Amino acid sequence: METMQEQYLKKHPKAAEPRRFSEGDYVLVLNIPRRKLEPKWIGPFTVRSAYHEFDSYQLVLPSGQIWPVQVHGDRMRPIALDEEPDHLWYYKGIPGDEPEPEEPIADRDLTADDDP
Numbered sequence: 001m002e003t004m005q006e007q008y009l010k011k012h013p014k015a016a017e018p019r020r021f022s023e024g025d026y027v028l029v030l031n032i033p034r035r036k037l038e039p040k041w042i043g044p045f046t047v048r049s050a051y052h053e054f055d056s057y058q059l060v061l062p063s064g065q066i067w068p069v070q071v072h073g074d075r076m077r078p079i080a081l082d083e084e085p086d087h088l089w090y091y092k093g094i095p096g097d098e099p100e101p102e103e104p105i106a107d108r109d110l111t112a113d114d115d116p
Helices: 004-011
Strands: 026-030 041-051 056-060 076-078
Touching (some): 026 056
Antiparallel strands (some): 026 041, 026 076
């Protein structure tokens, strides 16, 4: 008698094989977490280096800047491009590059009359 896992793998053989990317491949990355109107995928990125034992990849932005975190292969999707990309199709921001927060309202001088 076969186990359920063996039966599933017979019906769905691709589910058992992780996707492999090579250096120089163009990929999109799943946008997690995303807001209501944000696109599901961001990119295109270029694969800089692959760590197949962990199924993770180091990516490069079209500007040549290295993405600061490795991305797992489950969060990537291959794309075919005719020419090398020169910008991201959607820019969410690089992790760790958040802008400085504005001055809190409680510390602002609200007594000054700005109207002449």
